[in-house]
Amino acid sequence: MSPLGRYFHPLSPAGLWLGAAFLAVLLLLPVWGGSYVMTVATTVFYLALIGQSWNLMLGFAGLLSIGHALFVGIGAYTAAYLFAAVGLPPIVGVLPAIALAVLMGVLIGYLGFRFAIGGVYFALLTIAFAEFVRIIVDHVSWLGATEGFFLKVSSADRHGIDLVNLRGAPEMYYYLIMALALGALVLCRFLLRSRLGYYWQAIRDDAEAAEALGVNVLRYKMYAVIISSGMAGVAGVFYAFYQNSLFPEIVFNIERSIEATLGSIVGGVGTLFGPIFGTFILTPLGEIVTEAIDLLKHWGVIDPQIKLDGLKLLIWSFIVVLIVLFKPKGLWPWVCSRLRLTRPEAEG
Amino acid sequence: MDFWTLANAVASGLLIGLVYGLSALGLSVIFGVIRIVNFAHGEIMVMGMFFALLMFRWLGLDPLLSVPLAAALMFGFGYVLQLVVVSRVSHLPEHMQFLLLAAIAIMIVSALLLVFGPDAQGVDVDYAWNSFAVGELIIDYPKMFAAIAAVIVASLLLAFFKYTSTGKAIRACADNRMGAQVVGLNVSRLYALTFGIGAACLGAAGAIILLLFEVHPYLAPGYTLLAFVIVIIGGLGSLFGALVGGILIGVSEAMAALLFQPSMKSAFSFGLLILVLLLRPQGLLGKAVR
Amino acid sequence: MAALLRVEGVSKSFRGLLALNDVSFDVAERGIAALIGPNGAGKTTLFNVIAGVFQPDSGSVQLSGAEITGRRPDEICHAGIGRTFQIVKPFAQMTVLENVTVAALHSAGAVAAARAAARGFLEMLELDTKAAQHAANLTLPDRKRLEVARALATGPRLLLLDEVMAGLRPSETDRMVATLRGLRDETGLTILLIEHVMRAVMALSEHITVLHHGEKISEGAPERIVRDPAVLECYLGDQDR
Numbered sequence A: 001m002s003p004l005g006r007y008f009h010p011l012s013p014a015g016l017w018l019g020a021a022f023l024a025v026l027l028l029l030p031v032w033g034g035s036y037v038m039t040v041a042t043t044v045f046y047l048a049l050i051g052q053s054w055n056l057m058l059g060f061a062g063l064l065s066i067g068h069a070l071f072v073g074i075g076a077y078t079a080a081y082l083f084a085a086v087g088l089p090p091i092v093g094v095l096p097a098i099a100l101a102v103l104m105g106v107l108i109g110y111l112g113f114r115f116a117i118g119g120v121y122f123a124l125l126t127i128a129f130a131e132f133v134r135i136i137v138d139h140v141s142w143l144g145a146t147e148g149f150f151l152k153v154s155s156a157d158r159h160g161i162d163l164v165n166l167r168g169a170p171e172m173y174y175y176l177i178m179a180l181a182l183g184a185l186v187l188c189r190f191l192l193r194s195r196l197g198y199y200w201q202a203i204r205d206d207a208e209a210a211e212a213l214g215v216n217v218l219r220y221k222m223y224a225v226i227i228s229s230g231m232a233g234v235a236g237v238f239y240a241f242y243q244n245s246l247f248p249e250i251v252f253n254i255e256r257s258i259e260a261t262l263g264s265i266v267g268g269v270g271t272l273f274g275p276i277f278g279t280f281i282l283t284p285l286g287e288i289v290t291e292a293i294d295l296l297k298h299w300g301v302i303d304p305q306i307k308l309d310g311l312k313l314l315i316w317s318f319i320v321v322l323i324v325l326f327k328p329k330g331l332w333p334w335v336c337s338r339l340r341l342t343r344p345e346a347e348g
Numbered sequence B: 001m002d003f004w005t006l007a008n009a010v011a012s013g014l015l016i017g018l019v020y021g022l023s024a025l026g027l028s029v030i031f032g033v034i035r036i037v038n039f040a041h042g043e044i045m046v047m048g049m050f051f052a053l054l055m056f057r058w059l060g061l062d063p064l065l066s067v068p069l070a071a072a073l074m075f076g077f078g079y080v081l082q083l084v085v086v087s088r089v090s091h092l093p094e095h096m097q098f099l100l101l102a103a104i105a106i107m108i109v110s111a112l113l114l115v116f117g118p119d120a121q122g123v124d125v126d127y128a129w130n131s132f133a134v135g136e137l138i139i140d141y142p143k144m145f146a147a148i149a150a151v152i153v154a155s156l157l158l159a160f161f162k163y164t165s166t167g168k169a170i171r172a173c174a175d176n177r178m179g180a181q182v183v184g185l186n187v188s189r190l191y192a193l194t195f196g197i198g199a200a201c202l203g204a205a206g207a208i209i210l211l212l213f214e215v216h217p218y219l220a221p222g223y224t225l226l227a228f229v230i231v232i233i234g235g236l237g238s239l240f241g242a243l244v245g246g247i248l249i250g251v252s253e254a255m256a257a258l259l260f261q262p263s264m265k266s267a268f269s270f271g272l273l274i275l276v277l278l279l280r281p282q283g284l285l286g287k288a289v290r
Numbered sequence C: 001m002a003a004l005l006r007v008e009g010v011s012k013s014f015r016g017l018l019a020l021n022d023v024s025f026d027v028a029e030r031g032i033a034a035l036i037g038p039n040g041a042g043k044t045t046l047f048n049v050i051a052g053v054f055q056p057d058s059g060s061v062q063l064s065g066a067e068i069t070g071r072r073p074d075e076i077c078h079a080g081i082g083r084t085f086q087i088v089k090p091f092a093q094m095t096v097l098e099n100v101t102v103a104a105l106h107s108a109g110a111v112a113a114a115r116a117a118a119r120g121f122l123e124m125l126e127l128d129t130k131a132a133q134h135a136a137n138l139t140l141p142d143r144k145r146l147e148v149a150r151a152l153a154t155g156p157r158l159l160l161l162d163e164v165m166a167g168l169r170p171s172e173t174d175r176m177v178a179t180l181r182g183l184r185d186e187t188g189l190t191i192l193l194i195e196h197v198m199r200a201v202m203a204l205s206e207h208i209t210v211l212h213h214g215e216k217i218s219e220g221a222p223e224r225i226v227r228d229p230a231v232l233e234c235y236l237g238d239q240d241r
Helices: A003-007 A013-027 A035-061 A068-086 A090-114 A119-138 A170-192 A195-205 A207-212 A217-243 A254-267 A274-298 A311-326 A331-339 B003-034 B041-059 B063-089 B094-116 B141-163 B165-175 B177-182 B187-209 B219-234 B239-259 B262-279 C043-050 C073-079 C096-104 C111-124 C140-153 C170-187 C198-204 C229-240
Strands: B131-134 B137-140 C003-014 C017-028 C032-036 C058-063 C081-083 C158-162 C190-194 C207-212 C215-220
Touching: A013 A331, A035 A068, A035 A170, A035 A195, A035 A217, A035 A254, A035 A274, A068 A090, A068 A119, A068 A217, A068 A254, A090 A119, A090 A217, A090 B262, A119 A254, A119 B094, A119 B219, A119 B262, A170 A195, A170 A217, A195 A207, A195 A217, A195 C096, A195 C111, A207 A217, A207 C073, A254 A274, A254 A311, A254 A331, A254 B094, A254 B219, A274 A311, A274 A331, A311 B063, A311 B094, B003 B041, B003 B137, B003 B141, B003 B165, B003 B187, B003 B219, B003 B239, B041 B063, B041 B094, B041 B187, B041 B219, B063 B094, B063 B141, B063 B187, B094 B219, B137 B141, B141 B165, B141 B187, B141 B239, B165 B177, B165 B187, B177 B187, B219 B239, B219 B262, B239 B262, C003 C043, C003 C190, C017 C043, C017 C058, C017 C190, C017 C207, C017 C215, C032 C043, C032 C170, C032 C198, C043 C081, C043 C158, C043 C190, C073 C081, C081 C140, C096 C111, C096 C140, C111 C140, C140 C158, C140 C170, C170 C190, C170 C198, C190 C198, C207 C229, C215 C229
Parallel strands: C032 C190, C032 C207, C081 C158, C158 C190
Antiparallel strands: B131 B137, C003 C017, C003 C058, C207 C215
């Protein structure tokens, strides 16, 4: 087996070819895709990165977070503020951004696990912290408060590649977030096959048994939170320099935290490829719906005055409800077995 | 700050807190019996608000008169939701049930957004600006009526659980599901009833609170979180605790608004929630159930 | 022979209910000892005290003379005690091999080494043909075997077995007995078991401690225990109910 083949061992030859073809299409996307397609694809990878971070906590280690927007937001605000205030380029600023996001994760994790807060109570703790920070940032004037925090960007910045300052053409952002999302995939795969992955899954399935087998449950839960919040912090830095504007009402909104969960649920919580797969279904689907409606309005089938703002989320959440009801393990394991994308003995 | 400013804030917080308490009662009832954390809580309440808004617009009905109608409508919604959707996931892990209800919550918000748009809308009753004074304590009519209505609905609910045979059967279910099945109670019907009753509380609370605040779809997550704060402070599953927690949060928010900034009041509640979760996760009044 | 495990004056009560009352006994190094008694005698509670799940209200637990009272379960595992659970606790979404690998990682440096070690324990417990199955799909006797394989894979000096023979057929019980005795003879493992299957208790154990209502009412060699009037009374009394 080739080194690459060994690396993707769980994939069958069919899965490997399909994956390679898919990757090739995505790599060449800027060649044939317009700016709109690029925007959508960038969003897909961005959400896939956050989804993987969330999946690492719930799917691998059994810790439900409904506060992932908090880690993303802290990463975003930290890097953006350091760039605007002292000119620290984001390639360096990403380090304090990760550090602060991880610090917040450690705080929540330590408090939660120390006091044996599990299950839905832990989820509520993450929500409470996210909302608490949102309201605080709402009132911090040097972070722009409710007015928003903006990064200066000129039209000259929209060309070329400046990875140090994260300024450049849309293609740069696309390839960057693609690399980050795929990097996260490689990291997750590595972790899942390591001691950490074994211990996390053991804790997820039965913490008491794991403890009896010598696993320091508190410590390994903490590692999951640290890695997950760090990944989300990186996503936040990307967001800040891609959007160039940060509003607490948007960045820290609980809806962002719930959005982070949707792709993974559709793809399959606890699977390696599930979060990416799910995001690749949901996001384009939402865009197709939006486009279809614009077209219908254009043709006069629907009154152009009608606003259909909530429709995309309505469809997304409806799909999630259907998935939880009928395919609670997610679509990825099902697609895998249908198309024989993975070897029978290996898990997706 | 003088005494009367403080007294006014406390009184106002107390009255609103009773409505909060009624809403939290809806969450507590559902959790106490079905052991499901209803993440679509605020969304159901906001549906009640919009219903009362339509009744006011179409029929000129005072929101307080809409209370029984909103309660009945939401009862039906909750009953069907439990019977058709939620009951199907009772075998799944707790977090999947939670996420299912979160998805349903987003569905409701999105649907409301499609129908009503994002703007805040309110009702305009003729007593909106009337008040009466006791000393320098000034009580607004809407707040007082809302509190009275909330107390009436909550009392009816508590009486239902205490005195009716169905209420007793539901309590038996909550204590021991297997036992309830053994003695021949139809558990899935009782669960549907319970979700219906919890949702009816929310419908009622929604109609009542429309008297005090304008409604828009994005209000919903805030109410969900507020109810979580209240029941966790009062103890998940404890009915009395929900009412007391509601008053506590109502008053403490009013105090926070007075002492800091009005917009900081919910940060205060979340801070309180974090403290309670850490120090006494079963709630201030709840028994250790986990 | 020196005592590997020494339990001294352990008492534990739950909400005022005394589950263990001043229980003391020793388990000899390389010995196989049994803990028996009617339901509710406090056997599993005692296991949980030894394994660090419960803190005793008073008394102490020592392993090779070292105090382990009040340590966390994972620390006690590191100290050299492996245990099974009466109500089996498989990692349901992991495969059988992965279940045992988790335990083997405890002493193995690398995942690959742990997986290899885990395969050995699966063979020993006759689970090797089911290595790739998810633990959720195992039958109850197989889950019991998985419990034993996992506990063994942590490389313990003392193995606590909580009713691992329950549900096994007599021939399977005999094979399990042979496996456990073989382990003791080859590796010097010490075993303490809770068991209702008297066939296994009598065949395996060299020393029996009898608990009743949280108190030790008798101990000694199996031949002595079966003739002890106090033991007979507590079992007969149990049948009357």
